[in-house]
Amino acid sequence: MKSVAVIGASLAGLYAARALRAQGFDGRLVIVGEEHHRPYDRPPLSKAFLTGATADQGQLALADAEEIAELDAEWLLGTRATGLDTQERAVLLDGGRSLTTDGVVIATGATPRRLPGPAPAGTHTLRTLEDAQALRAELTRGPVRVVVIGGGFIGAEVASSCAALGHDVTVVEAAARPLVPQLGDTMAGICAALHADHGVTLLTGTGVARLHDGGAGHRVTAVELADGRLLPADVVVIGIGVRPHTAWLEGSGLPLDDGVCCDAGGVTPQPHIVAVGDVARADGTRAEHWTSATEQAAVAVRNLLAGRTVATHRSLPYFWSDQYGVRIQFAGRRLPTDIPRIVEGSPDDRSFLACYERDGRTTAVLALNRPRPFMRLRRELARAAQPVTT
Template identity: 80%
Template sequence: MRTVTVVGASLAGLYAARALRSQGFEGRLVIVGDEHHRPYDRPPLSKDFLKGETGQDHLALADAEEIAELDAEWVLGTRATGLADEGRSVLLAGGRSLDTDGAVIATGATPRRLPGPELSGVHTLRTLDDAQALRADLAGGPVRVVVIGGGFIGAEVASSCAALGHDVTIVEAAPLPLLPQLGEEMAEICATLHGDHGVTLATGTGVATLRGGPAGRVTGVELADGRLLPADTVVVGIGVRPNTDWLADSGLALADGVVTDAGCVTALPHVVAVGDVARVDGSRTEHWTSATEQAAVAAHNLLAGATLKAHRPVPYFWSDQYGVRIQFAGRRLPTDTVRILEGSPDDRTFLAAYERAGRTTAVLALNRPRPFMKQRRELMRATQPVAS
């Protein structure tokens, strides 16, 4: 394999490039990205960067020395438009193509948008450019912010906006934010963080439409239950869809992502997929840790030309809201029971275990990072296959 092309220049793509080099690939390495920026860290965009506590120069995932050591050709500000010749050619916007022996698909995901007219003051938050636009919109002083969607991005944006002194309302279609991830009991506890910091929750209802003024700027959010929320700025955080449109004619299996086996390998052994765009062994996971762990497995299998390693992690995510770090690991079912191991929900600091038939299936912590990581390691050990 003389040339490998990584399509996607964000977290998963960078980690795949690192893994290829560390595992001995010495050939031509090309990294294609539709943004003009080199890989940067996205989690701070909704937190410290949005609040103005950190700048763009602190977001870089690789410094100049590492960029040089990767010895890669960077094709930035260029969108991939197709994968042809059974994965041996990457087509680019403008008619250019790249011949390649192997490909890593790491094109991530795109925020879902609300239908309706384009209005200024309405934002999504995925890229650095998105964050810069939202930060500029909030810089003029206290405004009325409506966040649509109470998931991780929505909750973190609400937390940052509240810290900046804005009047914030979260609209969540489910009865509680994070209900599918945490279950009712724990989701209710986490939802109290919003009220603790003066953020209003409007749950159990969706959005009917956005209202705009004569200047084409958003003025309000009309809810499905008939309420009208005045708004100067709206942030839409209703999930993402994987960036697979460019692969429509590639011959790869696409189903809510690029379908791969447990080793991140597609039906073409010289094409692998990692990160938010990858549906690995029937599951697509939109979290930082998954992207970094998948990259090493995918690189190994790509260089081997076959699936020799599998990625079967214990799911893990974290979120920082209102000065509280929420951490979760494991696989819970709705029938699992929850037990507080230490701390108190009333103090907004505790460690809890989800249990099934006397066995811990998942753990949740608020501001208990050290005991949480111990419990997470135990979960990981319990799920490792026993050597024969």
């Protein structure tokens, strides 16, 4: 293999490029990115960057100038992939260009889901640096009424940042309680209480019917809920999840189903094409977490260079979220029937460690502001997970 193209210049794409060089690939390496920026860290966008604590976008960079030089890659930034010809091994690019390559790493990530219908001015999603800059500009003009649609991690983090900036914030969640699929009803309820602790209104069990504006071309004025209530709004943030960015792969022959379908090693039915990060549906599962994106890359690249699956990825699921000054950390594989047990601290103090148990053994661990004991238990769970098998 003399040339490899990495399609996607974000976290997973960068880690794939790093892995290629670390594993001895010394051929032509091309990194194609739709954004005009080199890889940057997305988690701070909803937190420190939004509040202004991290004001310099340079602080978000995932690689410094020295590493960029060492990667010895061709960067095609501000370039959108429009198709993939698997027979000719060519990536089609906007403007009618094409890129012929021996191997392809698909790392195009995901894009935010949006509400149906037009989006008035003042309506935002948060995924890219430009998204965060536009939202931050709105929030620094003075006190505004913010409605966040979606009470998942991104929605909760944005609500937390908006509250910290002194805005009036309401979170709308269609489910009876946010984060139940991830944490279970009891623990999700404790995390949901963080909103009320900081003066944020949480409305659950209702969806959004439509957004109101003052007429064509005017700003958003209100959010109409499915139950008929009307919430005045100056700024609306939509955080209802993401969908994998696979539209450019339609017609390529690759199997697409909520992501690029691949095996546990990231390998597609075309062995010279692998998928990593949010866009990869590996062995029937698609993970949207920072840690998964970084860990998948080394395994997928190893298989790409081998021309077949010689390694699989099965690390312990792990994610974290910072909300209202509380660090929420979760690791493990819990079932809905697993029972959470507080082993340290107290939910009343918003500082505790909980273990999920099944048949007398721990399957997952959740912590609020208990990083050290959490990491110890996470390591114990990880030993049994066998991150990479060959």
